[in-house]
Amino acid sequence: MWPTGPKFSIVAGRAGIAAVGTNGGRLASRASALMALNMAQHLSAGDRQIIGRIAVFRGLKPETIEHIVAPATAVTLKAHTTLFRQGDPATAFFIVIDGWIKLYRINISGEETVIHILTRGDSFAEAVAFTSARYPATAEAVTDVRVVRLPANHVVACIRESPDIALAMIASTSLHLHHLVRQVEQLKVQSGVQRVAEFLAALAPVGQGPCVIALPYDKVLIAARLGLKPASLSRTFAKLRSIGVTVNAAHVAVSDVAKLRHLATDEKSTMRGALRDTR
Numbered sequence: 001m002w003p004t005g006p007k008f009s010i011v012a013g014r015a016g017i018a019a020v021g022t023n024g025g026r027l028a029s030r031a032s033a034l035m036a037l038n039m040a041q042h043l044s045a046g047d048r049q050i051i052g053r054i055a056v057f058r059g060l061k062p063e064t065i066e067h068i069v070a071p072a073t074a075v076t077l078k079a080h081t082t083l084f085r086q087g088d089p090a091t092a093f094f095i096v097i098d099g100w101i102k103l104y105r106i107n108i109s110g111e112e113t114v115i116h117i118l119t120r121g122d123s124f125a126e127a128v129a130f131t132s133a134r135y136p137a138t139a140e141a142v143t144d145v146r147v148v149r150l151p152a153n154h155v156v157a158c159i160r161e162s163p164d165i166a167l168a169m170i171a172s173t174s175l176h177l178h179h180l181v182r183q184v185e186q187l188k189v190q191s192g193v194q195r196v197a198e199f200l201a202a203l204a205p206v207g208q209g210p211c212v213i214a215l216p217y218d219k220v221l222i223a224a225r226l227g228l229k230p231a232s233l234s235r236t237f238a239k240l241r242s243i244g245v246t247v248n249a250a251h252v253a254v255s256d257v258a259k260l261r262h263l264a265t266d267e268k269s270t271m272r273g274a275l276r277d278t279r
Helices: 018-019 023-038 045-053 062-068 126-130 150-159 163-189 192-203 219-225 230-243 257-267 270-274
Strands: 074-079 083-085 093-100 101-106 112-118 136-141 145-151 209-214 245-248 252-254
Touching: 023 062, 045 062, 045 093, 045 145, 062 150, 062 163, 093 126, 093 150, 112 219, 126 163, 136 252, 145 150, 192 209, 192 230, 192 257, 219 230, 230 245, 230 257
Parallel strands: none
Antiparallel strands: 074 145, 083 136, 093 145, 101 112, 101 136, 209 252, 245 252
């Protein structure tokens, strides 16, 4: 689902103009995306496994899913390549197979507003593609990515043949809305320290005890995702040292993941006493 309206412009970044670049940069990025789309590949067995598990197709029979994805193609994009731009005709929706994609809008002051960051198994642009509208946001590869492209007109034809597909699409849209509500709740209720703690805890490979977390993308984008300025994110990382969190470039060492989870979820946590709000 694609939210519209200013109330869903969730996170304002500082590097919007630089990210968009000049008109020449836009044209080069668009040309790169078109070249990548022209080199679309057939789906692999691994692609199909991931597709079969996404929320859009949950509850559908395997043969129904195969029929829906019959014309789908896989596209590989290099980091910082644009998949589509805000205002482009919505002709397809997409599923992330590997890597990270960010969805963003450019606000009236020319700054980048990050709406969502997606990774393996996430789908996006379903609702807008089925209404023959235009994409209300830009999709850009954060890392090298592989995505599956499903033509909207084919999926609409499938929906007309089988109402069960429409019900699955509605369920997926509901999940997207739930995620956005959760993001708004984070920004309204959680402190900056709690948001960072929750972000790190979600990346941790264990539920408790020590671990090392590899940050999935750069700190500027992490700050934008969490509704913080980059300087505030740095101060928050420094404050988390008091509970055993140490940042070294793109890796974060955590002495006990349970402490991070406790800090993120417990509004009355005694640990918060030593951590000043960085909102």
